[in-house]
Amino acid sequence: MIAVLAALMGVVLAAGGVAVASVAAPDVDVVPSGGLEWRQLLTVPVALALVAVLSLAVGLLLKSGGATITVLLVWALVVEPALSATGDWLAGIDIGPWMPFLALSDFQGQSGGVSFPGGPYLACVYVAAATAALLAVAIKVQGRREP
Numbered sequence: 001m002i003a004v005l006a007a008l009m010g011v012v013l014a015a016g017g018v019a020v021a022s023v024a025a026p027d028v029d030v031v032p033s034g035g036l037e038w039r040q041l042l043t044v045p046v047a048l049a050l051v052a053v054l055s056l057a058v059g060l061l062l063k064s065g066g067a068t069i070t071v072l073l074v075w076a077l078v079v080e081p082a083l084s085a086t087g088d089w090l091a092g093i094d095i096g097p098w099m100p101f102l103a104l105s106d107f108q109g110q111s112g113g114v115s116f117p118g119g120p121y122l123a124c125v126y127v128a129a130a131t132a133a134l135l136a137v138a139i140k141v142q143g144r145r146e147p
Helices: 002-024 035-062 065-085 100-107 120-145
Strands: none
Touching (some): 002 035, 035 065, 035 100, 035 120, 065 100, 100 120
């Protein structure tokens, strides 16, 4: 349910962004015309749904709203960029593209210099699989905590 609500919010935000842009700059064509522009617009609901489920999983594991927000913000804004900047220090593997939020950014067409090895759509599948795995672990842990 949380993924559906987040995806609906993504649709509203994407459509609202285009509407506000067309009002703010009426002489500029703000309707997406190319494949990358459409992907950047249409992936917003998918990305928000994945992040909502990921947040739910982290929240189930930590059992604290404040800790969940802190962990997610620090991970997305500090840990992932720092690990991606270190390059291939881990057994010769560049781990930056494998970070979930950076992979999701690549899926949205905003790679920031870090491209997922299999392409943007495989990045989305990777993040969805990692999110599903984390949610499964969180549900299992939750079941053991509160029978």
